[in-house]
Amino acid sequence: MGRIIINNTIRFIILIMLQVALFKNIGYYNLATPFPYILFLFLLPIGVPNLLLYVIAFLTGLTVDAFYDTIGVHAAACVALVWFRVFFHKITLEADVINSFETPLWSEMGFKWYSTYILLGTLVHHLALYFVEVFSFQNILYTLASVGLSSIFTIVVIFIIGILTYKRKSRLGN
Template sequence: MGKIIINNLIRFMILIVLQIALFKNMGYYSLATPFPYILILFLLPIGTSNLLLYIFAFLTGLTIDAFYDTIGVHAAACVALIWFRIFFHKITLETDVINSFETPTWSEMGFKWYSTYVLLGTLVHHLVLYIVEVFSFQNILYTLASVGLSSIFTIVIIFIIGVLTYKRRSRLGN
């Protein structure tokens, strides 16, 4: 259990620093901006209590808000992502897996499940992020284009990180 907490804290620090130092300055004419820091929330252990998930998501969002000079926009999007995560886990995972402390990674859950999880979760996060940020339906096509392009950009970066950190499962354990 201690190893899981330390791994998640290290992952948190690395992804927050990368988001602030590198990805904050990346973008395509303010139309597409990557937010791979949400990988922190995707990779939290499955058996984590809902209250802890919501608190951690809110604090993660506030941390990003502090560096982006936004007031609660990322916090709202992260809480929406955790709501989606809880719902997605309930409808797609078996009870014994939900009660375990496995990290829902590509190598543990399989590509089909993981890609659906990341794709839908990223869309939920980005949709809430941009709708709350704009808080208007006046330029809805521009907002939806930003959601789509930013989601694609974020998903590509998350899958690159997934490929770089992929651990092959042992055949002896199966």
């Protein structure tokens, strides 16, 4: 259990530092911005209690809000992402997996499940983020374009990180 906490703390620090130092300054005409810090929320162990998940998501969002000078926008989007995560895990995972502290990694869950999880979760996060930020339906096409392009950008970065950190399953029987 201590190892899980240490690994997730290190993952949190690295992803927040990357987001603030590198990805905050990368964008495409203020239309597409990557937010790979959400990978931290995706990779939290499956068996974490829901209340703790929501608190972690809120604090993660507030941390990013502090660096972006936004007031709760990222916190709201992170809480929406965790809501999706809880729902997605309930409908796609078996009960014994839900109660385990397994990390939902690409190598453990398979590409189909992992890619669906990342794709839908990123869309939920970005929809919440941009609609809370704009808080209007006046320029909905511009907002939807930002959601789409930022989601694509974020997903590509997350998959690059996934490829760089991919670990093959160890098969004891072979």
